[in-house]
Amino acid sequence: MTDHDPSESAAAEPTGRIVLLTTSHRVAPGVLSWPAWQTLHAADRVLCADPGHPQLPYLREAGVEVVHGSPDARELVGACAGGGTVVVLLSGEGDQRLTDGLARLAGSGRVAMPDLELLPGSYDLPGARLLDLVQVMDRVRRECPWTSRQTHRGLAKYAIEEAYELVEAIEDGTREELREELGDVLLQVVFHARIAQEGAGDDTEDGEDAGGAFSIDDVAGTLVEKLIHRHPHVFGDAEAETPEDVSAHWQRTKAVEKSRESVTDGIPLGQPGLALAAKLAGRARTGGVAVELPRGEGIGYELLALAARAEAAGTDPETALRAAARVYRDAIRAAEGVGG
Numbered sequence: 001m002t003d004h005d006p007s008e009s010a011a012a013e014p015t016g017r018i019v020l021l022t023t024s025h026r027v028a029p030g031v032l033s034w035p036a037w038q039t040l041h042a043a044d045r046v047l048c049a050d051p052g053h054p055q056l057p058y059l060r061e062a063g064v065e066v067v068h069g070s071p072d073a074r075e076l077v078g079a080c081a082g083g084g085t086v087v088v089l090l091s092g093e094g095d096q097r098l099t100d101g102l103a104r105l106a107g108s109g110r111v112a113m114p115d116l117e118l119l120p121g122s123y124d125l126p127g128a129r130l131l132d133l134v135q136v137m138d139r140v141r142r143e144c145p146w147t148s149r150q151t152h153r154g155l156a157k158y159a160i161e162e163a164y165e166l167v168e169a170i171e172d173g174t175r176e177e178l179r180e181e182l183g184d185v186l187l188q189v190v191f192h193a194r195i196a197q198e199g200a201g202d203d204t205e206d207g208e209d210a211g212g213a214f215s216i217d218d219v220a221g222t223l224v225e226k227l228i229h230r231h232p233h234v235f236g237d238a239e240a241e242t243p244e245d246v247s248a249h250w251q252r253t254k255a256v257e258k259s260r261e262s263v264t265d266g267i268p269l270g271q272p273g274l275a276l277a278a279k280l281a282g283r284a285r286t287g288g289v290a291v292e293l294p295r296g297e298g299i300g301y302e303l304l305a306l307a308a309r310a311e312a313a314g315t316d317p318e319t320a321l322r323a324a325a326r327v328y329r330d331a332i333r334a335a336e337g338v339g340g
Helices: 006-012 034-042 056-061 073-079 096-108 128-143 152-172 175-197 216-229 243-258 273-286 299-312 317-336
Strands: 017-022 045-048 085-089 115-120
Touching: 017 034, 017 096, 034 085, 034 115, 073 085, 073 096, 128 175, 152 175, 152 317, 175 216, 243 273, 273 299, 273 317, 299 317
Parallel strands: 017 085, 017 115, 045 085
Antiparallel strands: none
């Protein structure tokens, strides 16, 4: 007859299962994965520390009883004794205290741990963080003394600055700098849309017509419609074999949409001179307008000819000149004995 080891009996007893259920606040409450619903209905206990959790009304409607409580790790392990399954519905921030406690118990080697499972009940869709951006911008606009006073006209200079910084990051920056500058440009879009949401009264002291209110959703909706309409070769039956086919169709579609009388309509005259000259030359070329470059005395006409020649060759003269200017800058610094 052999001696009986109590620890072997304890180890043979079922230890149960702890399921930490996470959900995304960026997905509508009640929209959960099928494995999440199966686990919730089959659980012996469902716990939630947050009485205001947005999922609770939908769980109750589905017949899932949820107990309000926040047990520590040892209590939660004890609740699984005998093979029970306990689901913990976590808040959006998670529960660091609980997860750290479970990790310590598991690492101690002195406790028979239940099976631990992290079950995502819903996932973020692509673009989900944009919802966070809209929420944060809304709060900053309401509560920040500086942000709450800004107008479209007052912010215009920042849009120009951020666009140039983005171009610099594209040409000379790292991936991290590019990501940051893209965010700064996106901020300008969200900022202006948030101001426009307030409607009448915005910028009227500066003589700007406030017009009707619109939101970031209106901005996005207009852009979606435009992209679909201008890409019939993607969303429709039209065919485009080359980038030139796409560009030509794009210009024709824009002319119809905006009822333009000239291919030059809509070109901002305030942009840098080389870019303006290249844009005009490109519009004339793609629009099939047979016109010779104006002749005249002075460097301006020479630069116009160079810009048109660069555009026809597929080179952006503004980018090319900036690249050459950077080389020139480095040469100047080298001549001065300045490193870096």
